[in-house]
Amino acid sequence: MHQYEAVAGTQAADATGGPLSGCVALVTGASSGIGAATALALARQGVAVALAARRTERLEELATAIREQDGACVALTADLCDVAQARQIVEDAVDRFGRLDVLVNNAGYVAMGAFEDGDPEDWERMVDLNFTAVLHSSQAALPHLLRAAAQGPRGVADVVNVSSVGGRVVRKNNSVYSATKHAVCAFSEALRQEVTGRGVRVGLVEPGLTVTEMATGPGSAAARGMPQNAWLQAEDIARGITFMITQPPHAAVNEIMMRPTAQEH
Ligand SMILES: NC(=O)c1ccc[n+]([C@@H]2O[C@H](COP(=O)([O-])OP(=O)(O)OC[C@H]3O[C@@H](n4cnc5c(N)ncnc54)[C@H](OP(=O)(O)O)[C@@H]3O)[C@@H](O)[C@H]2O)c1
Numbered sequence: 001m002h003q004y005e006a007v008a009g010t011q012a013a014d015a016t017g018g019p020l021s022g023c024v025a026l027v028t029g030a031s032s033g034i035g036a037a038t039a040l041a042l043a044r045q046g047v048a049v050a051l052a053a054r055r056t057e058r059l060e061e062l063a064t065a066i067r068e069q070d071g072a073c074v075a076l077t078a079d080l081c082d083v084a085q086a087r088q089i090v091e092d093a094v095d096r097f098g099r100l101d102v103l104v105n106n107a108g109y110v111a112m113g114a115f116e117d118g119d120p121e122d123w124e125r126m127v128d129l130n131f132t133a134v135l136h137s138s139q140a141a142l143p144h145l146l147r148a149a150a151q152g153p154r155g156v157a158d159v160v161n162v163s164s165v166g167g168r169v170v171r172k173n174n175s176v177y178s179a180t181k182h183a184v185c186a187f188s189e190a191l192r193q194e195v196t197g198r199g200v201r202v203g204l205v206e207p208g209l210t211v212t213e214m215a216t217g218p219g220s221a222a223a224r225g226m227p228q229n230a231w232l233q234a235e236d237i238a239r240g241i242t243f244m245i246t247q248p249p250h251a252a253v254n255e256i257m258m259r260p261t262a263q264e265h
Helices: 033-044 056-068 083-097 120-151 175-198 234-245
Strands: 024-028 048-053 073-077 102-105 157-162 200-207 255-258
Touching: 024 033, 024 083, 024 120, 033 048, 033 056, 033 102, 033 234, 048 056, 048 083, 056 073, 073 083, 083 120, 102 120, 120 157, 120 175, 120 200, 157 175, 157 234, 175 200, 200 234, 234 255
Parallel strands: 024 048, 024 102, 048 073, 102 157, 157 200, 200 255
Antiparallel strands: none
16 A cells, blocks of 8 residues: 555545646656645645656656656656756646646755754755755746746736745744744745736745654654643644635735744744
């Protein structure tokens, strides 16, 4: 049994006229955690999904689960720290499905700890992936999203940038990650003002502690005394993203901060 079978359940893709039916989405960081849960949730809404990340096997496993539910998808192996690849995944998704309606910039990396002990390679990786890749994928996607908004049946298109509570709230031992996520926040609002009049909604999603490889792996040190059974699940964030992009065309949910109820800060 592959890991997605349990969450996939018996729900087949809803290709029968929901708000996202017939749309195409590109989800970065789709090989695990929030990105994988989001791709699965969108596929169930009848969205054809392009899945981007480095781990091909994990992408293929998710692609199989989506296809087994009659969804359409393509796995795009890419290292988004490379700006050419961060742009190329957009073209690959459009080549495969002919259009792009939704870009979810979700891939991310965290290395926590005191700044004075930090590894500059970690800083670069966080800046390259959490921020620079978002710029490149977003710029490459804009012509396609603007076209979808102008000509597509929905009348809108969406960029969703997955930031973090750390993109709003600064804490020690999280300096560089927090800086990259604040940058995503500032960028998202400026981009929103530039394109919203042309029907491209830009939304920011800011998860709190969520059970994923990132938050539970070495170097995360993020638990802050909360038992893991009180954290959010990746599917909770996927639900927030789905809520954001299934609004009617005149309604733009610009920001969702979603914390576990037990998380104070
Ligand atoms: N979990 C939390 O508590 C939490 C809280 C706030 C915000 N977030 C944000 O949520 C987003 C998703 O993270 P997650 O929690 O779901 O963690 P995750 O399970 O570790 O997912 C991270 C994703 O990013 C991909 N990735 C990492 N480096 C990459 C690279 N160089 N090129 C392409 N893809 C790369 C990973 O795939 P590969 O390794 O296969 O490349 C993976 O699919 C991140 O932006 C993160 O900052 C998470």
